[in-house]
Amino acid sequence: MKKHVTIAMGGPSQEREISLQTGLEILRNLDRERYIPAVVLIDEKRQFYFAETGDAITEEDLHTPKESSRFRGPYSPRGAVSVWNNCDICFNALHGEFGEDGVFQGYLETIGVAYTGSAVSASALGMHKGLAKKIFEASGIPTPPYTLYRNEPEKIPHIAARHGFPCFVKCPQSGSSKLMGIAHTKEELHGLLEEYSQYAPSVLVETYIEGEEFSCPVMETAEGVQALPPVYIKPTEGTYFDYDAKYKGKSEEIVPVPHAPELVELLERTARAVHISLECSVYSRTDMIVHGGTPFVLEVNTLPGFTPASLLPKSYLSQGNSYTQLLTEIIEESFRRNSRR
Structure with a gap:
């Protein structure tokens, strides 16, 4: 039926x-x-x-x-x-x-x-980048240094001194690189904090880490949490994987990645650890920046996109599977997840 x-x-x-x-x-x-x-x-x-x-x-x-x-x-x-x-x-x-x-x-x-997807608690934690980072730190998962700014302008000089320039400024509960920018000066930092404070009670400031960016999806099966092939993200315009790079063709997303198997294994292991640390369900996607051989986790997506430009489908399709198979796996695993609750 x-x-x-x-x-x-x-x-x-x-x-x-x-x-x-x-x-x-x-x-x-x-x-x-x-x-x-x-x-x-x-x-x-x-x-x-x-x-x-x-x-x-x-x-x-x-x-x-x-x-x-x-x-x-x-x-x-x-x-x-x-x-x-x-x-x-x-x-x-x-x-x-x-x-x-x-x-x-x-x-x-x-x-x-x-x-489909993760339950209430994992969804809430994964969506709030600041709270997710606290879980990553407690789980021993590397993540860039950060500060949560709560509309306290007198603390901006301390934040600037701690993170230096450039630094990332992010609305913690926004995705697809919306409400996210780079501050190169104290004036830009002040402007972004003031702008993003209109949308959330706290704003995330994150140390800029130079390196190569990757994204690694994971999916749950009857055998457990399985990593899909990581995707290497190479912006062709700009300096990071922003909204235009993601959805307007201003980046290359390369899968399989042209990197050593040891790094691929490390990326997959990190993505699995992130999924498990937040108690995500069925599927997720973890974004990382690699510096000095270490993957630093930027964020986890508990409901990654399924557009033609989205990374999880690209990773899944790279194994010779179809988009229809991907949807079927997610639906059937979600049924199994719900039957266990």
Whole structure:
């Protein structure tokens, strides 16, 4: 019997467009011999729209759900409980605030709906870069030195002295390199801290570590936590893997990596350790910078993207697998995870 899979996409975060791309790509590649797709589209105000079938949905439908004949709604989250009645599992294609930080996971658990990916606590910790770093440090996993700035301008000189220039400034709960910048001077540092403090109660300042950047996905199987081939990230413009490099073709993502097997093994071991330290589930992706032979963990993504430019699918496909196989593995492992809870 076919299973009903509801794909959740959109959301209120700065990564909304990436989520819509991810959701569409999942719709295009979901195995119709095994699954029947439906869609829950969440708008910027956290209102839900529901399409009973995911077939024939277009980008225009996703951007104008009120005018689309394929969607019903809007519903409030409380009023949307009935749209999940025929759902066997939710494929969570949301990114950022609300979808990746444990909030949506908690909502689904409250109404008794199974879902893909990590549970509430791992999602919340993984989404907050500062809290995740505390776990990495406690687990003996190298990560660049950092400071959490909490709107205390008098501490900026101390932060500048500690981290030097250039340094990274990041909104801790943003992904896809949104709300992230490099400060080269104390004035730039002050400006970025002031800007990002509008979006979060704390802002992460991180020491700039020069090196080569890699990303390594992991997936859980019946045999345990397995690393996929690491991806070597080589920006062709700019100095780091920012939003344009990720999604506008301004970088090379090379897999398999042209590096020594010993480094590949170390990257894979580090990605597995990160996944386990936060108690992630089903799949994740860890971003690292290698300096002096040591991988320093930048962050973990508990809901990595599935767009054509996304790194987890590139890594998985490099083994000769298909995108459809990837989705099937994630769904079936998520069913196993939910049955064990």
